[in-house]
Amino acid sequence: MSNPKELRYSKEHEWLSPAADGVSTIGITEHAANALGDVVFVELPEVGATVTAGETCGELESTKSVSELYSPVTGEVVEANEDVVNDPSLVNSAPFEGGWLFKVRVSEEQQDLMSADEYTEFSGS
């Protein structure tokens, strides 16, 4: 698997797209999706809510476990991916594309985001 070069990555295995008009897209990495197994339930932050970098803002439930979703940025949620709520398997099948989770108007980023190469080394895949 390869981690897209244009994205940046958190230690909690979220990815963050470059901001367009101040809005970034957030999802979880393929490495994280594989570790979770089949995702069956996704709870996302609500549109209009404020998320805080490094804090939990939702959850991902798989066959075997439930994991918290962390936001890599602080800002206002402007969109949540309803497709993924309706079909959580998108997180497994297309974690970097159709399986994106939410979009945030970024006011502040987490300090220690990694490049694709750094994340590849960090996650071992």
Next chain:
Amino acid sequence: MSQSVSPRRTALDALHRSLGATMTDFAGWDMPLRYGSERDEHNAVRTAAGLFDLSHMGEITVTGVQAADLLDHALVGNMGSIKPGRARYTMICREDGGILDDLIVYRLEADTYMVVANASNAQTVLDALAERAAGFDAEVRDDREAYALLAVQGPHSPAILKSVTDADLDGLKYYAGLPGTVAGAPALIARTGYTGEDGFELFLAPEHAEQVWLALTEAGQEYGLVPAGLSCRDTLRLEAGMPLYGHELSTALTPFDAGLGRVVKFEKTGDFVGRGPLAEAAERAEKNPPRKLVGLIAEGRRVPRAGMAVVADGEVIGEVTSGAPSPTLGKPIAMAYVDAAHAEPGSKGVGVDIRGTHEPYEVVALPFYQRQK
């Protein structure tokens, strides 16, 4: 859990890794959790076939002219009444009636039985049998190293197995076993499983495990057979309403508490370990059951997990013992012990406390899934 010893590996360990399996520590063994999507593996077993490595299960051989007498004394079932070539689901209990393990016992010959215990309990069962053997002309042998165990499960499993064995599978009934040759290797072929589907379990020497696995994989190709891990085994058995030790069964419960009192045979001759307390438990279960094991089906999408509280009218009325998203039902399901007053199918107002939110659940009779025969 915090043992410093490295986990044991089955004879198929390298093969699992070459297939890209996600491995997990299970009862001290490094076992395949899943190879790809556990939901796909689950569905393959329901509609086609799946191939499992279950070599972590604990085989114990009991031989001798009093082998049947020993097992009748040590276990709650009537082992002397099993015909050679047949198998039975049974339990071993403590003196106080608490369940030590649930077992499948194969009577291989008149004076030879094979007891198959859960990996996590194999040593306990072995120790208990050895202790209870005192005074009987019978030998209890630890055969855990002697066997690898493969299972081929699912509606296409008879066709797949037939293509690699000459054994008479049509004549092999459910819960029967016969010695045969599979892909050139001697094996005990048993028509048993833990998935709710037709299927077979193959006990064979570890050095033959790989050749048999590869032969089944090849024979299964045209039937849609896939390698299947412990994750889907758990959802398969849960849908089939089958208990799992450590979840639905424990030393704190008798077979009657678990709704499995039918395995206790009071009518058998001679005394057996736990008889007195079990007779009391039988009466209690009939007149004044504390809690009953029920099925729960979610109305929402959040998944109940073992240990979560079952609630009604703001009161805790039970506890989830197993829970998972059910691929067959397309909804989260659970098994739970609930107070008798709320245990009837259709009981109103029952929910599960999932991280502080009371999610509504429907109470149903087990199992969730039964195959068409």
